Amino acid sequence: MTPNLSRREFAELLGLGLVAPLTSRLQAVAMPKNFRVRAITAGLHLQRADALEPAEAAVAFLQRAREAFQTDGYEVQTLRLATQPLQEYLADWMSPAALPAIRALDRFADEHDVELSIGPVITADEFREGFASWGAEVVRQTLRTSFSVSVASAGHGVHRQSVRAAAEAIRAIAGATPGGEGNFRFAATAFIPSGTPFFPAAWFADGRTFSIGLETPNVLTEALQGTRDVEQAKKRLTERMDAALDPVAQHGRALAQRAGWRYLGIDVSPAPGLDASIGRTIETLTQAPFGSPSTLAACAALTDVLKGLSVEKCGYSGLMLPILEDRVLAGRAAEGRFATSELLLYSSVCGTGLDVVPLPGDTPADALAAVVSDTAALATKYQKPLSARLLPIPGKQAGERVRFDNPHLTETAVMPLG
Numbered sequence: 001m002t003p004n005l006s007r008r009e010f011a012e013l014l015g016l017g018l019v020a021p022l023t024s025r026l027q028a029v030a031m032p033k034n035f036r037v038r039a040i041t042a043g044l045h046l047q048r049a050d051a052l053e054p055a056e057a058a059v060a061f062l063q064r065a066r067e068a069f070q071t072d073g074y075e076v077q078t079l080r081l082a083t084q085p086l087q088e089y090l091a092d093w094m095s096p097a098a099l100p101a102i103r104a105l106d107r108f109a110d111e112h113d114v115e116l117s118i119g120p121v122i123t124a125d126e127f128r129e130g131f132a133s134w135g136a137e138v139v140r141q142t143l144r145t146s147f148s149v150s151v152a153s154a155g156h157g158v159h160r161q162s163v164r165a166a167a168e169a170i171r172a173i174a175g176a177t178p179g180g181e182g183n184f185r186f187a188a189t190a191f192i193p194s195g196t197p198f199f200p201a202a203w204f205a206d207g208r209t210f211s212i213g214l215e216t217p218n219v220l221t222e223a224l225q226g227t228r229d230v231e232q233a234k235k236r237l238t239e240r241m242d243a244a245l246d247p248v249a250q251h252g253r254a255l256a257q258r259a260g261w262r263y264l265g266i267d268v269s270p271a272p273g274l275d276a277s278i279g280r281t282i283e284t285l286t287q288a289p290f291g292s293p294s295t296l297a298a299c300a301a302l303t304d305v306l307k308g309l310s311v312e313k314c315g316y317s318g319l320m321l322p323i324l325e326d327r328v329l330a331g332r333a334a335e336g337r338f339a340t341s342e343l344l345l346y347s348s349v350c351g352t353g354l355d356v357v358p359l360p361g362d363t364p365a366d367a368l369a370a371v372v373s374d375t376a377a378l379a380t381k382y383q384k385p386l387s388a389r390l391l392p393i394p395g396k397q398a399g400e401r402v403r404f405d406n407p408h409l410t411e412t413a414v415m416p417l418g
Contacts, residue, residue: 033073034222035244038271039115039213040065041080041197042261043204046089049101052108054207055081059112065210065255072251077215081109082117082202086147093121094134099141106142117146119203120189122166124150125159132168136176139185146200152190152376154383163188163376166388167369174361174392181406184356187389188372190379195264196315198271198352201387211264211314212252215271219244220281220302230301233285237305241268249311267315268306269352272326274410278319279328290329291337299350316385321346322355323412324391324404330412334401339416344374353379353386358402358414361394367417368392 042058062079069076086093090101102118109116121135122128138145149166151159166188174180187200194205197213223240227233245266256263272278279290285301286294303319321343323329332338340357347353353375359368372388379386393402398416 033075034218035276036215036273037069037074037076037212037248038215038273039078039080039197039199040069040076041082041202041204041211041213043195043207043209043264044081044083045204045207046083049090049098049105052105055105055108058207059114061210061255061259061261062114064259068251068255072247074248078115079113080115080117080197080199080202082197082199082204083119084205085119085123085203086121087123094128094130099134099137102138102145103141106145109144114144115146115199116144117148117199117202120148120150120192122149122162125156125161127161127165131165132172135169135186136172136182139173139182140176146185146187146202148187148189148192148201148203148387150190150192151188151372151388152380154191157380158373158376160373163369163372164365166372167365170368170372170390170392171363171365174394179402179404180361180391180393181404181409183389183391184406184409187387188375189385189387190353190376191383191385192387193315193385196385197267198269198315198320200389201316201385206262208260209262209264210252210256211267212248213267213269213271213315214245214248215273215276216241216244216268217270217272217276217278217281220270220278221284224281224284230285230297234301234305237302238308241305242310245309245311252312263312265312265314268309268311268313268317269315269320270302270306271320272322272329274325274327274408277326277328278321279326279332283328289335289337290332291342295338295342296346296349299346303350316352318352318384319346319350320352320355322389323415324356324358324409327410330410333415334413336399336413339418340371341418344378347375347386348378348382351386354388354390356409357390358396358412359390359392359417360398360414361392361396363392363417371417 066076173182197211252263375388
């Protein structure tokens with residue numbers, strides 16, 4: 001029985017065929033959510049950088065989508081727009097005239113309280129003179145804009161020239177922004193598919209499409225309570241995640257049908273937050289600190305679960321290990337339990353690459369390029385989406401404590417490069 005409905009009224013609703021959506025709404029109210037919608041990301045296909053009608057329509061759709069989720073009790077953290085690769089709608093994107101156009105897009109995003117990705121700005125294997133300073137200016141002169149450089153692809157393998165371009169941009173952005181935080185909005189990416197909702201890697205080939213990213217570590221951690229072995233844990237995790245994600249997918253399909261948009265699916269990567277730690281999930285499974293022997297096996301087991309979920313999947317759909325966004329991971333990093341090499345090892349069986357990893361501020365571009373190249377090689381070997389979002393911290397050496405003004409980043413120690 002439902003609140004404020006008599007038996008006769010409820011029976012009338014059944015007769016009208018409204019039982020399924022009503023039941024869904026009641027379940028949403030009755031079962032408190034232990035996860036968040038991190039992002040609803042809409043694809044934005046622009047003909048020109050200054051032709052904003054599609055952007056206005058996309059924002060209106062995102063606002064309706066957020067309202068629908070919030071009505072069912074979900075917390076929606078961010079709304080996001082992601083375009084096709086920048087050069088497709090701003091051909092001369094490194095010219096002096098291009099930066100004002102990017103700033104205008106950023107102002108639009110800021111006015112509507114949405115995040116913006118302008119997609120991969122270098123997609124082929126090329127090194128553009130002046131790209132590093134251009135990237136630093138984009139970050140310095142915008143508030144909401146993210147972008148990336150493609151450093152590997154199926155057709156060409158590792159993009160060695162682009163690797164160098166990305167490494168130099170990381171250095172320049174670190175030096176141009178307070179605390180090096182500007183690299184939060186830039187990444188070197190490999191094999192990232194269209195429709196990925198997570199930033200800064202997101203890009204969309206088509207407009208009027210959308211995908212969803214979630215923050216679900218607490219679902220995983222709670223599901224592990226009382227499990228006796230890995231196989232039982234995997235079974236329980238799959239059941240709980242399917243139960244949690246199926247209503248989200250139903251919302252996505254319903255939104256698409258009502259609006260005439262195309263729903264691409266959920267990136268089932270369990271994005272962590274400061275109160276939702278994937279590090280804690282892994283430690284619950286292993287009963288050992290993250291970075292200990294068994295961490296790799298736990299990452300592989302969790303990835304098996306994610307890959308086997310029944311909902312429509314998109315994007316990375318792997319295990320995210322963002323050091324600065326996860327208090328447990330940040331704490332274990334400060335204890336020296338793992339380094340970037342171990343993170344890459346874990347990525348071989350599970351993850352999304354190297355994410356918000358704090359590095360010494362004096363790390364040279366050659367060393368950064370070596371790390372990016374390793375990430376690109378791993379993505380090429382396994383034909384899987386990976387990215388490298390590296391944060392050299394100006395004035396800091398390995399082992400020194402680092403704090404950020406960003407409320408989404410936690411305190412840790414700068415990690416050694418090796």
